[in-house]
Amino acid sequence: MTSDANDPAFTVKLQFFGIFRQYINQEYIVLNLNGASSVKEFKQLVFNHLQQNYQGFSDQQLVQISAIANNKEILPEAAVLTNSCCLSILPPVCGG
Amino acid sequence: MFINNTIFIDIVSEQIDLAVGYKFVSNKQQGAITNFIGMVRAYNLGKQVLAVSYDVHKELAIEIIYNICQDNVRNYGEIFRQYVVHFHGKLAVGAASVAIFVSSPHRREAFVACQHIIESIKHRAPIWKQEHYVDGNSTWVQGHALCQH
16 A cells, blocks of 8 residues: 555544445444555455454455445545545445 | 425335325426336245345435436436435335336426436445345345446
């Protein structure tokens, strides 16, 4: 993960939906980021955290195909996170 | 919930009231009303379903469904009244999971707009289904990826 020594650290509160709920027994987790990170890099951080802390979770593909969103929009993979915020990880959808 | 003069969107945890949708889109200027109602069915992929749980990111779902309704306005002009309500929680077989009502002066646009809403919800809205089966097992239904690389 790339970061600049001058980038301030910040936290991301991450909510889970859909199939993630069978692995994560809490509404959200808080991740500490050392500096600016792209959404793609952030998803790798999420996978690492889930694999280390939630027994049985090893589905990297699920994390890769899931989207990261705030309350207003889905963030593109190239978007850069720089400040503390609340986000959600959205697995493939099937409403209606 | 989102509501203005021509668009109503909500995510609810109680039984969907279809009469409210019909009333919202009814107007002297509109000559056609179309609607879609999604129902929980008893079988899926050969397995007998007892119930379905719907998980929803409420704030984002309302935002995205609003954008979907705006697609219809962009495509055909400000001719519609659109009503979209989706359920959040556990539903038994036979219950309504989503209700869509669309009205317009003429029928062609109403049909097209209504179909656009339900097809787009299935591919774009942050909503997920977990099926509960007679054998006691449950499965999250496979869906459409929102992530674009």
